[in-house]
Amino acid sequence: MKDHQFILVDYLVKHFSGTLSQTDLQSLQKIFEDDPTLRDQWEQSISRGVKSSDAQFWSNLDLDRARTKILNYEPTRAAIRSVGNGRLRNLKIYVGLAASLLLIIGAALFLHKTQQDKQIVADQVYHYKNDVLPGGQKATLTLSNGKIVELSQEQATLQEQHGEQLRITDGQLHYKPNSAQAELATLKNTLTVPASGFYRMVLPDGTKVWVNSASELSYPLAFGKSVRKVELRGEAYFEVAHEKNRPFIVTTAHGDIKVLGTAFNLRAYNSASSNVTLINGSIQLTNTNKTTKQVVPGQKVEFNGNDMRVTRANIEKEIAWQQGYFYFEHDQIQDIMEQLSRWYDIQVIYQGPITKKTFGGSISRSVSLAEALELIKRGAGVEFAIDKKTVTVKNKNK
Structure with a gap:
């Protein structure tokens, strides 16, 4: 069980870094045949997904260091006494060890994303909480x-x-x-x-x-x-x-x-x-x-x-996007924000009733998010708030 759990983590990292070979897949199949519960763990892990831009992170992840730290872990005697059956005790410990390893990987990935998100910058012009670069x-x-x-x-x-x-x-x-x-x-x-x-x-x-x-x-x-x-x-x-x-x-x-x-x-x-x-x-x-x-x-x-x-x-x-700008013509705010969400990599939240008013105009794709929103809100009858990469849209005077 212990070996299989750690091998599963190794293969998980290979999957996300794009280095999982045909031989690895055959080995995985053998592991799943020996322990079908691990197939569920595998499918749950990969279903969470990972952005392709994180591939380099997975390739550089130091698994050996994390694994050594976990293998040196020794449970307290109280923890051992709390489980009467030795086999069950070992099973729980080893499952916990592998889960801890996955937790370390998850935490490292979270920190990596936070540190690498250089799109979020201070807004010194429009008084939003922050700005987002294009x-x-x-x-x-x-x-x-x-x-x-x-x-x-x-x-x-x-x-x-x-x-x-x-x-x-x-x-x-x-x-x-x-x-x-x-x-x-x-x-x-x-x-x-x-x-x-x-x-x-x-x-x-x-x-x-x-x-x-x-x-x-x-x-x-x-x-x-x-x-x-x-x-x-x-x-x-x-x-x-x-x-x-x-x-x-x-x-x-x-x-x-x-x-x-x-x-x-x-x-x-x-x-x-x-x-x-x-x-x-x-x-x-x-x-x-x-x-x-x-x-x-x-x-x-x-x-x-x-x-x-x-x-x-x-x-x-x-074809405006291919030429480097947004072009709106009688577009409702949801359609406008859908385009902006892909270009600035933001999430959009609507607060209260959504206006049916339409907006027209063109905006360069090289401007920051705050500048784009200021141009839109003049004619679309809405207000915006930016919090990191979340934009809240609400009607004016609401």
Whole structure:
């Protein structure tokens, strides 16, 4: 039991740092077969989740030091006398030791996050409790072996399987074009952009992608001969390289977008529906109910598994984030705060009845949260309070 508990913690850290191998997974399966209760502990631990931006923390965590300290722990005689059965006593002690180790890891992670949160700054202009700095260019890349790499804006080269090299130049991730290695089509990478982040990349076929905050894009190291397929959760702007005989397909939770060569914005967060706006070219939209729609430039289509709703798009509004600003047009406060929450990585609380008044205007994404809120409250009829990364919204005179 003791060994299994500590091994479970080791594997938990490997899971979060992206270094859990196939051999590790096989060992875990054997542990779960020996003691099924540990499977529940494992699933509960990983279900809590961890931001990909913490991957470096998990990689650098000194488990040996924590484990040595716990193993040197000796229970008091009173504690031993309180349990009559020796086996039960040892079981409880060892479970407690492993729980203590998990507690140490949790505390260390909490302190790490607190110390690393440099977005929270003093507000010296608008008299809020504090201010929050805007997001910036940041992301992590999950390689085909599960390893998670922090992506910076500095020039760098990353090594993948089969000798494939990925380059970061001019703040963009680049893949080697037209790779002839067929096995690369079976290897997948995932670009994860956290809240308060964005990132730019060039896929193996030359397609350019801008990925917005709180989004994830998965794709192969090289596309197959007949189709180019990626998967999006979140929002991205695509400029697809034209290939007449090899369509480009973006898969989302609500349906697929099929194109040959075009530019479009796709928003597919985990909400009730997704939407796509076509800038130029032509796309075919198929939702999960197999309903198909041919979209023409200037159209915006909101879709879910059952329905599609076509409207004329305000192109400037739909791609404003990619150009570096927010654009609001008859938007209610909930829609506005949803965008701000992703860019500033904040939580939003509504106090009292929510106004139905709408707001219009544009705001640079480079301003601080306090400045953005001051601009919004002038026309939206609301007041704001900032407490660390929690924003409270309430009607004026309430």
